[in-house]
Amino acid sequence: MKKDLLKLLDLTREDITKILDVADQMKYNQKHGLPHDCLKGKTLAMIFEKNSTRTRVSFEVGTYQMGGHALFLSGKESQIGRGEPIADTARVLSRYCDGIMIRTYGQDEVEELAKYATIPVINGLTDFAHPCQVLADLMTVREKMTRLEGLKLCFIGDGNNMANSLIVGGLKCGMDVSVACPEGYDPDPKVLDFAKTVTDAKFTLCRDPKEAVAGADVVITDVWASMGQEEEAQKRRLAFEGVYQVNAELMKLAHPGAMVQHCLPAHRGEEITAEVFEAHADEIFEEAENRLHAQKAVMSLLMGGN
Ligand code: CP
Ligand code: NVA
Secondary structure, three states: OOOOEOOHHHOOHHHHHHHHHHHHHHHHHHHOOOOOOOOOOOEEEEEEOOOOOHHHHHHHHHHHHOOOEEEEEEOOOOHHHHOOOHHHHHHHHHHHOOEEEEEOOOHHHHHHHHHHOOOOEEEOOOOOOOHHHHHHHHHHHHHHHOOOOOOEEEEEOOOOHHHHHHHHHHHHOOOEEEEEOOOOOOOOHHHHHHHHHOOOOOEEEEOOHHHHHOOOOEEEEOOOOOOOOHHHHHHHHHHHOOOOOEOHHHHOOOOOOOEEEEOOOOOEOOOEOHHHHHHOHHHHHHHHHHHHHHHHHHHHHHHOOO
């Protein structure tokens, strides 16, 4: 049966652990020049309806490193931008390619694509989820802290795609997760419902970043206004400014030696200070690098017969 990566809610803890294990192996293979060409002769179609630097480059480079070919389709320049139904795009691409990565707005569009495609579909970010990014985050935390279970992950900021995926991914891996966001900017209700079902890890949602960050091993933030929310930027600034920022003072309340992660791009002086960003730059850019390895793991498992 065809398998997709649409959102972390669809995965078990075992699935996530398997991806992270293969990702570590991919990283090792690449650093040691060991062959890992499991996508030889295969093609990944990459559909982008929003901007990207990391996702585009890491998927394209990752496919190439595994012996395959990636092609870029922008929403605007393809027939998707002229209204060709997702269901038809899915059936056409399935006849040429071996996998589809899509970055778009609605999660329903990705689910629709996967319903009609006969090849694996990978979510490269929607308004609801950013599963590839959070797999890279979990990989980076596990690399540095040697485990995930029992650690406390704290997210400060907008209850957006990153918050949604971090809550699900963190809890599924046995991490306690705390989120601080302003009223009106909560994570998705489906994610909050999922959190209520978790019994072996703790989830807290609060308004006060100081409360959320207490004793955290990993502190994560993201932009106040995501792609597609440009018109709300001013209103959002008023809701977040002065409170929802990862700064040195806030970091004092985290566990000593706590990591900081940011999916990037970062807005220094808004959700994170330049001081905290630069103090944790190695971890943040390792996280960016790990997109490559984590996605290679996903592609090898879904498309490579691994
Ligand atoms: N973090 C992330 O997904 O980056 P891009 O938007 O550059 O792909
Ligand atoms: N929440 C951000 C993540 C960017 C990688 C956005 O959706 O724009």
